[in-house]
Amino acid sequence: MTEKGIFFAGPDHHAVEGLLSAAGLPVEDIHLCSMDHFIGYRTPSGTLSGVAGLQLFGTVGLVRSLAVASTLRQQGIGQQLLKQIEQHAVAQGVRQLYLLTTTAKPFFLRHGYQEADRAQAPLPIGQTPEFSGLCPATASFMHKSL
Numbered sequence: 110m111t112e113k114g115i116f117f118a119g120p121d122h123h124a125v126e127g128l129l130s131a132a133g134l135p136v137e138d139i140h141l142c143s144m145d146h147f148i149g150y151r152t153p154s155g156t157l158s159g160v161a162g163l164q165l166f167g168t169v170g171l172v173r174s175l176a177v178a179s180t181l182r183q184q185g186i187g188q189q190l191l192k193q194i195e196q197h198a199v200a201q202g203v204r205q206l207y208l209l210t211t212t213a214k215p216f217f218l219r220h221g222y223q224e225a226d227r228a229q230a231p232l233p234i235g236q237t238p239e240f241s242g243l244c245p246a247t248a249s250f251m252h253k254s255l
């Protein structure tokens with residue numbers, strides 16, 4: 110499946126919102142995000158079926174909005190999206206990556222992230238809408254050094 114689809118930068122805002130909504134992820138602040146730092150996965154029929162995003166704060170980044178359409182999960186698309194967004198982060202000079210997740214903690218643990226203390230979050234991460242309100246306080250806060 111993945112060999113037939115295409116990974117690409119700069120997916121359409123509205124398509125991203127639709128995919129994230131279907132996956133139960135926050136969309137309220139998507140309009141504030143530059144799609145230049147989002148990677149999409151498109152099926153041969155042209156449907157946006159996967160996405161991963163990055164918010165940049167100098168050498169610190171927030172991975173967000175990682176989602177794969179439910180019918181295409183468990184095929185490696187999610188891990189490829191994560192790998193590509195991490196490579197993009199490195200290219201942008203990011204050294205420390207953070208994320209919040211309510212449902213995918215085991216997935217991120219398997220990809221080198223460790224649970225972190227929210228109180229120790231770098232200031233710009235703590236000020237993001239995702240951190241300060243859109244994700245529940247029970248969400249796991251995770252970190253990876255690149």
Ligand SMILES: CC(C)(COP(=O)(O)OP(=O)(O)OC[C@H]1O[C@@H](n2cnc3c(N)ncnc32)[C@H](O)[C@@H]1OP(=O)(O)O)[C@@H](O)C(=O)NCCC(=O)NCCS
Nearest residue numbers: 132174175176177182183184185186187188210212213219
């Ligand atoms: C988290 C999420 C993005 C993972 O996407 P995915 O495409 O299913 O991820 P992958 O297929 O790469 O990996 C999932 C599992 O499939 C397995 N897998 C990978 N390639 C495979 C293949 N070719 N065949 C069978 N299984 C495969 C992986 O080993 C992995 O197993 P694990 O979870 O036991 O480690 C997806 O579940 C999702 O959209 N969840 C809802 C949104 C969410 O919670 N996002 C995270 C917060 S930002």
